[in-house]
Every structure is written in structure tokens, then in C-alpha cells.
Amino acid sequence: MKSRNKQIIVVGDRILLRPDTGGKKSAGGLYLPPSVTEKQEVRGGIVVEVGPGIPLGNPEDDPEPWSQQETAPRYIPLQAEVGDYALYLNKVAVPISVEGIDYVIVPQNAILVLIRDELELNQ
Template structure:
């Protein structure tokens, strides 16, 4: 498994390890990955998330030089966390290869649903 210590996702994006391979239909047919790639919705495990949505900091003011320094912007955190299973819109994803493995980067707004483990020990360790 690749090390993600120096890999940083920016803004409101998430890094996902997509599900790949064959899938079985309700009728028992096996669909190869090439057929599944045409599906609009795909699933995968979230590996890393960006810092969030960039917004102005309402506490920032340069009119009071004696006040403690504050950043002019701040990030609103994302709803997704590393270890969550996500259903997402495949067309919005950008495929990358990192350390010999294929991943997808997509905006948080392209996530449709999250499945979060109820116990921390059930989540995969991506850190």
C-alpha cells in the first residue's frame, strides 16, 4: 500500500481508491470492469481529503493592528473522512496513478453518499 504522508489533497477534493474488477448482476451475469466503467455511479474507499471549502474569515480585520494576527481566509471542513466508503459520480473524477496504484480525485460535491464504519477498528488505516 502506498504511503500518503507527503501526498496532500487540496481544497474541497477527495482521493479515492476505486472498486475495480468484475461485478455480478442479480441474474448471475459477470460484468467485466470495462462495462462497469461506463456506469455513471461508482464506489470506492476514501483515502485522503482536502482541507475543505475556502471561505473568508469573519474574524479577520487589518483595521486593528494591536489585535492578534488572524488569517484572512479559513477552510470549512468536508463531510467525508478517510476510511469512508463513497458512492460518487464517475464522470467528475480524474484518474491518477500514484506509487503504481490507480486512484481518483474528485470534488466533494460529486459524492452522492457515504458509508462510515460505526467502529474505528472497522475502518482501513490509510494514514
Template sequence: MSLVIEEKDLEKFIMIGDRVLIKPKHPKNKTKSGLYLPPTVQENEKTQSGYIVKVGPGYPIPSITDESEPWERPKNEAKYIPLQVNVGDLAIYLAKSGFEIEFKKEKYIILPHASILMIIRDEELLK
């Protein structure tokens, strides 16, 4: 079961922490010998692939404050360790770790960064 989101613009989506938004790549629905596979076979695969659409800021780390003056207000700016993935990368990920949403009749997966096994980055696509 997936959550249907009625928003109009994908740019308004903000990923939190180490989460990424993936648009699943359409899997093959035929074997090499020509047999058609039912959708349940594709859904039960342990790994799937998809393109990264949005990336969260990363893993939060506590801010280190050095006490300069006692009357100054502390600056609690969040700091993050950035994620290794970039928008546009093709990710191979563990299928059971994600949460499925539907946006404009298309399926997307919200996934923690730790569930991504490998990425394929094509620098030519980004130019």
C-alpha cells in the same frame, strides 16, 4: 487515460481544498444470473463506490481581520469549512466527475467533495 505517479509514499499526497482521494471498490464483474460483464460496462456506470483515502482541508473562507493596531502585521492564516467525509468512509460518487491517477499499479480517483452523493460510515472499522 490516467496519470501515473511514481512517488513511493501515499502519505506525501496532500489534497487541496475540497478534494478527496478515493480508492475505487472493485465492482462486480458478474450479473446475478452469472453473465460476465466487460470492463466498459463498469466504466460507463453513472455512480461508483470507493473508500476515502485522503481528504483536503475543506472550503477556504476569507479571513476576517479586525484592525487592532495599525502597525501590526496582518495575519493571513487560511481558514476552512471542514468537509463532511472522513478517511475510511465508503463513498458513492458520480464517476464522470473524477480524475483518475495510478499509484503503485493501483487506481485512485481525485474527486471534488460536491460529487459525492452519499457516504457509509462504519464506526466499528475506525476502532
């Protein structure tokens, strides 16, 4: 993800989310400030950037490890896509701020559910 002056590169099986802020109303009509929603165990946010995935080892056992054969790394892709809405476990989220915008970084296994606007059906 590129911002004005910086580029954020997400590595491994991590996902960069822009969390929902407070300002929600409770069922009784009370306004919930951000300090209340930050303490919840499960929070939601929009997927901004996705890492390449879980790295796979090289299945070939090279008998000559000093040889110059370079292979590109391979990854198991992640399920999340940019633009998805994700519910995640707040206790494993790492908050960061880039140019005044708050984000959280979560591993894929902290994502509970993904909500995607459009679903492509293969028929």
C-alpha cells in the same frame, strides 16, 4: 497520504478515492469486467485522503493590508472521513495512478452518499 516514495496532498474540497474495480457479478450471474463498470454514471470507492475543506475568507477588513499580521487559513471541514465508502458521479472524477495504484479525485459536491462503518451517537 504517504506511499513508499511519494506523499499525496489533497487540496481544497477534493477527496481521494480508491475506486471499486470490476469483477462483480450481475443479478443473472454474469461476470462484469472492469471495462463495463468504468462506464457507469455512479461508482463507488473507499475514501483514502480528504482535503482540508472549503477555505473561508478573512472576516476582518484590514485597513493596512501591508501589515505583517499573518493569520492561519480557516476551512469548513468536509463530511467525508478516511475509510468511508462513497458513491460518486463518475463524470467529474479525475483518474490518477500513483506507483501502480489507481485512484480518482472528486470534489465534495460529486459525492452522493457516504457509508460509514461505525456511527457515534451523542446521547
